Amino acid sequence: MINKIVQTMAEALAGIKDGSTVLIGGFGSVGQPDALIEALIETGVKNLTIALNNAGSGHVGVAKLMEVGSVRKIICSFPRSSDPVVFETLYREGKLELEITPQGTLAERIRAAAAGIPAFFTATGAGTLLARGKESRVIDGRDYILETALKADVALVEAWQADRWGNLVYRGSGANFNPVMAAAATLTVAQVQHIVDLGDLHPHMVGTPGVYVNRVIQVDRGPEWTKEEA
């Protein structure tokens, strides 16, 4: 019997090594695997490269992960989200390496990794500061730059529902980076609001097939997140 559901955070994050590359899903707080990030902080893992859209806010979640010294490098599109105090301090002090990548290029680099594509040409960023050091080519009269796949050791994602096969269903704008990240890592761990019986997820609704998912843990994010859709 396939059963990817785990009961404890220790099981969920077992085996994550120092120096890993970790994809973290979510856009703002929507679809963000808060509990997995907190548990990752507790593991005391070091020297991580993390890839996600923002660089955390305040002193919680990803910001706290950086503040406790677990992160060597961050790959993101928009580090200046609300209250990025931890990121800015560490970056200014030279304690954090930053790789800025346009949001669509970030998503596509992860998608390429998921699909076994090592690199691709894109017009995004051609001729700008972000083209520095990148191979460029003119195709059909237009300038393109070469971007490489972003493969990861670990993806931490969040979804609305899962079954024991690891099939995931997203809610609202909560898909965002989660499905593409789930498909691009060696170890994918999903934090979900609800676990349902195998067969209860309509096949058309599954946003991430369980083949991409290794472990599932049920976490209640609180009543404001779990109320039924209006």
Place this chain on the structure above:
Amino acid sequence: MTPFTRDQMAHRAADDIPEGWCVNLGIGIPTLVANHVPSTREVVFQSENGVIGMGPAPAKGHEDLWNINAGKQLITLVKGASFVGHADSFAMIRGGHIDLCVLGGFEVAENGDLANWATGENDTAPAVGGAMDLAAGAKRLWVIMDHTTKDGRPKLLEKCVYPLTGLKCVTRVYTNLATIDVVDGRGFVVRDMAPGLTFDELQAKTAAKLHQAH
């Protein structure tokens, strides 16, 4: 002469969006454009976090935390709306399926170059978000911005000074003083101006040659 207000700028841009277009609105004044498209004219608003068919902000008590836009504001959905993940949302953008993107800007050059992501003057990290993807991928790019900086320097230039977001991508600029097309091989062509403003006065606030529409 009375400059256009933020809402008037947004309204003027909204008036030029025909029914049926799929439109992505940037943060700031561009977000206001949606408020000025009448509900009788069906325009599909896309947000790069994977929302297609975005409606206005929710009424109090009807918020759904799961539904936000790229500016991380709570939104509603219109009938016919759909969700996708980031990879599909940006494939939509980068693959040329967005009819129009409206962004704010620091500078626009007469060849259509846009600078709107970094000033290159501070030591804080730059943040690009989805601006370069939209600049490279949307079929049309309109910019809504003040005609000059707060201290009076022109923002429409022969050549951008700040780091570029995209090259030769802007097709029209709505400022608080005028609406200006960016025409390939010709440069800035003035469509109309704020009431009471003369062409020479507008030219004096612009650091590139302006052309009359007719």
